[in-house]
Amino acid sequence: MALALSPCVQVRLVPMRSPPRTTISMGKMTLEDGNALILVGLQRDAFPGGTIAIADAPAIIPIANRYLSAWANLGLPIVLGRCWHPPNHCSFRTHGGPWPDHAIADTPGAAFAADLLVPPTSIIVSTGTDAADEASSAFADAELDSQLRRRGTTQVFVGGIATEHCVLNTVRDAIDRDYATVVLRDASRATNVRPDDGADAEGVMAELGAQLLALETLGL
Numbered sequence: 001m002a003l004a005l006s007p008c009v010q011v012r013l014v015p016m017r018s019p020p021r022t023t024i025s026m027g028k029m030t031l032e033d034g035n036a037l038i039l040v041g042l043q044r045d046a047f048p049g050g051t052i053a054i055a056d057a058p059a060i061i062p063i064a065n066r067y068l069s070a071w072a073n074l075g076l077p078i079v080l081g082r083c084w085h086p087p088n089h090c091s092f093r094t095h096g097g098p099w100p101d102h103a104i105a106d107t108p109g110a111a112f113a114a115d116l117l118v119p120p121t122s123i124i125v126s127t128g129t130d131a132a133d134e135a136s137s138a139f140a141d142a143e144l145d146s147q148l149r150r151r152g153t154t155q156v157f158v159g160g161i162a163t164e165h166c167v168l169n170t171v172r173d174a175i176d177r178d179y180a181t182v183v184l185r186d187a188s189r190a191t192n193v194r195p196d197d198g199a200d201a202e203g204v205m206a207e208l209g210a211q212l213l214a215l216e217t218l219g220l
Contacts, residue, residue, distance in 0.1 A: 040081035159187030
């Protein structure tokens, strides 16, 4: 199945404190040492009023905040990916790409969504910083992988925007790096340029070996 590709990736890391030895029950799973949360693309341009707005994107934020709170309360690694493009990025229609100009570095559209509660210890991953690079995975820079390895990460929980772009490619790279991988369906939204793009991406991720779960399944 063909999926439209999008921009995204290079990495700036923010130091984080060491996690405590503790767990939270999540029904069929347990949130514990070794678990990292990765949320990508939750930026103003992807929300109503933005240049690549998804109509129901605001529904993600309360759910994302619950995930962020759970991870932060345990001191577990949190990664927030943001597109951080130069004005001449190759993904922009004005430069031959498929998308309207969006998430230009240091502009309001590139800021995290207004109600997203970003823990101060989060790892911030700035993506698509090279005008000629359409990379769309939070793992495009090996430094992120190294940071997570130093924290003892063995499993990642991935959500954000867009399901068929940055989420899919982050999941693909996480699995390639031998992380057990969970897709947070309720904290993800697709652009659905083609109506089935999001559903197709979920199918691809499941075929790759990712689990697709949501808050009610995890018990958070």
